[in-house]
Amino acid sequence: MIGSLLILVKLKTDMPQTKSIFPIPDFTLSPRIDQVGVEERASRFTKRSIKKESKLKGLKLVLNMIDLTTLEGKDTDGKVKQLCYKAMHPHDALAGLPTVAAICVYPTMVKVAKKALEGSGIKVASVATAFPSGQAPKEIKIRDTKYAVANGADEVDMVISRGKFHAGEYNFVFDEIAAIKEACGEARLKVILETGELGTFDKVRRASDIAMYAGADFIKTSTGKIQPAATMPVTLVMLEAIRDFYYKTGRMVGMKPAGGISKSKLALHYLVMVKEVLGEEWLNNHWFRFGASSLANDVLMQMMKEKTGVYQAANYFSVD
Amino acid sequence: MPTTKKPDRRGGKITPKSNTIKLKFDTSWSYAPAPESKSAATIKPQYDLFINGEWVKPASNKYFDTINPANEEKISQVSEANTADVDKAVKAARNAYEKVWKKISPKERAKYVFRIARMIQERARELAIIESLDGGKPIRESRDFDVPTAANHFFYYAGWADKLEYAFPNRNTEPLGVAGQIIPWNFPLLMAAWKIAPALATGNTVVLKPAETTPLTALKLAEIIQESGLPNGVVNIVTGAGATGAAIVNHPDINKIAFTGSTDVGKIIQRAIAGTHKKVTLELGGKAANIIFEDAPLDQAVEGVINGIYFNQGHVCCAGSRLYVQESVAKQVIRKLRDRIESLIVGDPLDKNTDIGAINSRQQLETIHKYLKIGKEEGAEMYQSSCSLPGKGFWCRPTIFTNVAQSARIAQEEIFGPVLAILTFRTDDEVIEKANNSPYGLSAGVWTDKGSKIFNMTKRMRAGVIWANTFNKFDPSSPFGGYKESGFGREGGLHGLSAYVSLTN
Numbered sequence: 004m005i006g007s008l009l010i011l012v013k014l015k016t017d018m019p020q021t022k023s024i025f026p027i028p029d030f031t032l033s034p035r036i037d038q039v040g041v042e043e044r045a046s047r048f049t050k051r052s053i054k055k056e057s058k059l060k061g062l063k064l065v066l067n068m069i070d071l072t073t074l075e076g077k078d079t080d081g082k083v084k085q086l087c088y089k090a091m092h093p094h095d096a097l098a099g100l101p102t103v104a105a106i107c108v109y110p111t112m113v114k115v116a117k118k119a120l121e122g123s124g125i126k127v128a129s130v131a132t133a134f135p136s137g138q139a140p141k142e143i144k145i146r147d148t149k150y151a152v153a154n155g156a157d158e159v160d161m162v163i164s165r166g167k168f169h170a171g172e173y174n175f176v177f178d179e180i181a182a183i184k185e186a187c188g189e190a191r192l193k194v195i196l197e198t199g200e201l202g203t204f205d206k207v208r209r210a211s212d213i214a215m216y217a218g219a220d221f222i223k224t225s226t227g228k229i230q231p232a233a234t235m236p237v238t239l240v241m242l243e244a245i246r247d248f249y250y251k252t253g254r255m256v257g258m259k260p261a262g263g264i265s266k267s268k269l270a271l272h273y274l275v276m277v278k279e280v281l282g283e284e285w286l287n288n289h290w291f292r293f294g295a296s297s298l299a300n301d302v303l304m305q306m307m308k309e310k311t312g313v314y315q316a317a318n319y320f321s322v323d
Numbered sequence: 324m325p326t327t328k329k330p331d332r333r334g335g336k337i338t339p340k341s342n343t344i345k346l347k348f349d350t351s352w353s354y355a356p357a358p359e360s361k362s363a364a365t366i367k368p369q370y371d372l373f374i375n376g377e378w379v380k381p382a383s384n385k386y387f388d389t390i391n392p393a394n395e396e397k398i399s400q401v402s403e404a405n406t407a408d409v410d411k412a413v414k415a416a417r418n419a420y421e422k423v424w425k426k427i428s429p430k431e432r433a434k435y436v437f438r439i440a441r442m443i444q445e446r447a448r449e450l451a452i453i454e455s456l457d458g459g460k461p462i463r464e465s466r467d468f469d470v471p472t473a474a475n476h477f478f479y480y481a482g483w484a485d486k487l488e489y490a491f492p493n494r495n496t497e498p499l500g501v502a503g504q505i506i507p508w509n510f511p512l513l514m515a516a517w518k519i520a521p522a523l524a525t526g527n528t529v530v531l532k533p534a535e536t537t538p539l540t541a542l543k544l545a546e547i548i549q550e551s552g553l554p555n556g557v558v559n560i561v562t563g564a565g566a567t568g569a570a571i572v573n574h575p576d577i578n579k580i581a582f583t584g585s586t587d588v589g590k591i592i593q594r595a596i597a598g599t600h601k602k603v604t605l606e607l608g609g610k611a612a613n614i615i616f617e618d619a620p621l622d623q624a625v626e627g628v629i630n631g632i633y634f635n636q637g638h639v640c641c642a643g644s645r646l647y648v649q650e651s652v653a654k655q656v657i658r659k660l661r662d663r664i665e666s667l668i669v670g671d672p673l674d675k676n677t678d679i680g681a682i683n684s685r686q687q688l689e690t691i692h693k694y695l696k697i698g699k700e701e702g703a704e705m706y707q708s709s710c711s712l713p714g715k716g717f718w719c720r721p722t723i724f725t726n727v728a729q730s731a732r733i734a735q736e737e738i739f740g741p742v743l744a745i746l747t748f749r750t751d752d753e754v755i756e757k758a759n760n761s762p763y764g765l766s767a768g769v770w771t772d773k774g775s776k777i778f779n780m781t782k783r784m785r786a787g788v789i790w791a792n793t794f795n796k797f798d799p800s801s802p803f804g805g806y807k808e809s810g811f812g813r814e815g816g817l818h819g820l821s822a823y824v825s826l827t828n
């Protein structure tokens with residue numbers, strides 16, 4: 004209880020701009036998660052059989068939810084431009100395809116991506132806050148964020164300070180997220196928990212709660228740089244956290260599993276999970292995203308198969 | 324209906340209105356039908372009785388229809404065995420017992436039981452389809468639970484057949500003789516496996532009667548047994564209704580009765596065999612308490628409650644039909660349950676996406692409807708999922724009753740359908756007293772994050788099986804059976820062997 008009071012006081016003095024009107028709970032009391040139960044429930048979603056028209060519709064939805072990503076030290080303007088073209092024209096041999104949701108790049112690539120995507124409606128998401136480790140002082144994280152936003156990022160993917168989280172310094176983690184949210188201005192904030200470094204479902208749930216109460220617009224599983232990245236059980240725990248938060252506050256928060264989802268079938272299982280846990284309102288790219296790079300081509304391959312009845316070789320789909 | 328306030332996308336100021344928030348599970352993206360193909364199953368238009376290793380016409384010359392409860396269409400017709408037929412079956416079993424089965428080496432016995440197990444696995448798909456067609460249960464359950472668990476029971480007991488001296492150290496075991504086995508309609512093949520496997524492994528012969536609404540998988544099992552080369556007469560399968568069962572129970576040359584079914588029939592059986600030499604095990608009804616404490620992992624507890632009561636349309640003797648939830652989390656748990664039942668798919672049992680299939684029979688549907696009416700009259704609040712139901716066949720929406728009193732009939736009597744009665748409690752002592760306050764004592768569930776609480780609860784609750792942070796988990800190595808009016812004797816595991824042997828020396 005003392006913890007929650009402290010946070011309230013801090014909100015009033017240090018960070019008036021976050022405008023949080025929810026009573027902030029004591030995060031040590033976040034709901035506990037039973038590992039066996041979560042894994043069992045998650046595997047149940049994979050038993051759903053997605054066939055014919057629902058498969059095609061699902062695949063289109065998946066394509067439209069992808070944050071097409073390149074986060075390499077060797078990224079160049081040319082690579083990013085090519086990826087942006089792919090985002091707008093996933094596979095012109097197939098008519099009636101949606102675009103992907105966003106392009107996800109490092110802050111220095113935001114300007115290039117923004118220009119390449121002009122007028123397409125596709126968002127530019129930028130990782131920030133000393134991605135992927137987050138091992139940098141708060142001021143640098145804020146500057147990193149502001150730089151991305153100033154260059155035109157529509158969305159910012161931040162990482163939490165996992166070390167501080169493990170040390171039990173929840174107020175620090177909370178404040179940092181709130182500060183980044185403020186630095187984002189109009190940009191939507193995705194908070195990466197890096198669940199592969201958190202260790203238990205209890206901690207995933209607690210970190211989700213902290214992120215949402217601190218102002219996250221999205222919670223995201225992973226950077227993609229750490230194994231394991233997104234898994235269905237971890238995503239389920241986060242979706243349930245989003246549901247509880249929505250009931251408590253009336254505020255919707257988006258979900259982005261990232262890393263490790265490269266096959267259409269798995270992506271459809273995730274959609275099943277969203278449908279059965281959160282329902283209709285989350286089944287669009289405003290509230291649900293896949294952070295992936297190779298998933299798009301598998302989806303395209305499956306769609307061509309639905310159309311032509313045969314699988315085409317990987318060479319028929321552009322590698323970007 | 325209050326409309327949901329469109330939440331602010333930027334995370335700014337909005338007024339929480341939890342009571343008006345409703346998630347929409349009727350989504351624009353839905354699952355296309357994914358029916359399992361019926362053509363993978365062969366069902367004869369008519370089945371005779373399986374006696375002494377062959378198919379024989381019933382002396383009664385009478386047959387009755389078995390229907391698909393999902394569309395009320397006739398699937399096949401099966402024989403109605405009368406007293407003369409049962410006598411023939413018992414004679415065959417006795418003959419096989421005396422001349423072959425009790426003399427054969429334990430290793431040979433094991434060989435046959437293993438063979439049956441493997442043949443069930445080989446024909447798993449066909450058995451699953453027939454189970455769903457005849458009984459109404461979703462194919463996902465018959466495919467993933469009923470059939471594999473049935474095979475596992477045969478495998479498990481096959482392993483014991485030549486190791487009985489280790490099961491009962493320093494004792495000699497002898498088979499009982501001819502076992503009369505009467506099984507229910509909720510898990511037709513699995514119950515046949517529970518009964519037949521330990522009986523064969525210990526050297527007994529069998530006369531088995533499946534329930535009249537679900538005879539087909541037992542008859543398929545008879546085909547498997549015939550193909551397996553099991554000596555003639557070791558397993559005999561006779562079909563029929565109550566009168567056939569009575570003929571088995573009352574037959575003077577039966578050494579043991581094993582019955583799974585209603586408490587009422589269990590009492591009749593016990594009266595009928597009083598004063599005879601017959602041994603008996605009864606696995607009867609239940610009204611399991613599923614208890615959620617405030618420190619429990621709630622989402623997983625809710626999932627466990629859903630599995631506990633809606634598994635197999637609630638046609639489960641150990642179903643968690645009484646939910647006790649601690650007052651501080653009651654509202655939240657009820658909301659989660661209501662959300663969850665909206666995503667349960669009710670419909671064609673053969674569709675791979677179906678969660679809840681058809682009610683087994685018109686008679687059972689009427690019983691369930693009777694209790695829904697009673698619940699409302701008792702002042703409980705009823706909530707059902709908004710799903711639509713098929714026009715033909717027997718269906719019931721998943722149902723929740725809140726504001727239920729301990730004295731209400733829906734909290735005391737076994738409904739055997741997808742109907743959950745929710746009660747609240749404050750303290751541990753109170754909930755233990757209330758959970759035990761039932762004529763039944765088959766199973767129970769406890770949901771808490773605290774290990775010590777689990778042990779305190781399990782020690783003080785009077786139920787044969789108590790699950791902690793899970794529900795409806797079965798394994799051939801784990802004994803199953805009840806306290807009080809839920810019956811006596813244990814099936815499964817080492818304990819399941821003792822029901823079929825007498826210990827000498």
